Amino acid sequence: MISMKKHLILSQLTLCAGLAFAGFSVQAQDVKGSAQAGQGKVWLCIGCHAIPDYRADYPLVYKVPMIGGQNAAYIASSLAAYKKGERKHPTMRSIAGSLSDQDMADLGEYYAAQTASSPNNPLK
Template sequence: MKKHLISQLALSAGLAFIAFAAQADDVQGSAKAGAGKVWLCTGCHSIPDYRADYPLVYRVPMIGGQNAGYIAVALSEYKKGERKHPTMRAIAGSLSDQDMADIGEYYAAQTSSSPINPLK
């Protein structure tokens, strides 16, 4: 059972790496451009310990400092319906691949002392 779980984790990590690499090859993001595109994100993701209550109670993660490729891939998965949160799916549905890459770079550049968005 443990070997099976380890194999699944390794496979998942490998697929995630491939997805990040594929995203990076297609579009180059810009943190500066992303700064003008995150206005809707901050409504939930900048509130410490925020919990969304539709359709279920869901802890909204702080995404500052997260890997840019991960954010872009996650947004793409929401857009395609592979991830199921309805609000995120609606927001991601309005984003282009360039928007997703820019937003990913913006949040990847954030640290706890970032003056751009101190409430990541």
């Protein structure tokens, strides 16, 4: 009898957790980024990502990628992974931790829109 109650409670908790995660992922997918809005937020990124061949040296020497032209969804999901701690770089984690889902989507769209012929952002 007790094991049946535990099984029922565990099933209900699993269902609730699944619904909560489903709601979270639907909410995150509903965020539409704007390259124009991202242009005003890019100051968070340019200190490292706008410098050709830049290498960060904390905590290890790390070649910082140029992210112009990268896929918007990839940038937004990478930032979300840093914010959650799934990616391990202290500087990126602290920067991503300050961003909302909208900020991440906007930055993703901004960088996705960049090409070799894009004019320089005046904030760079």
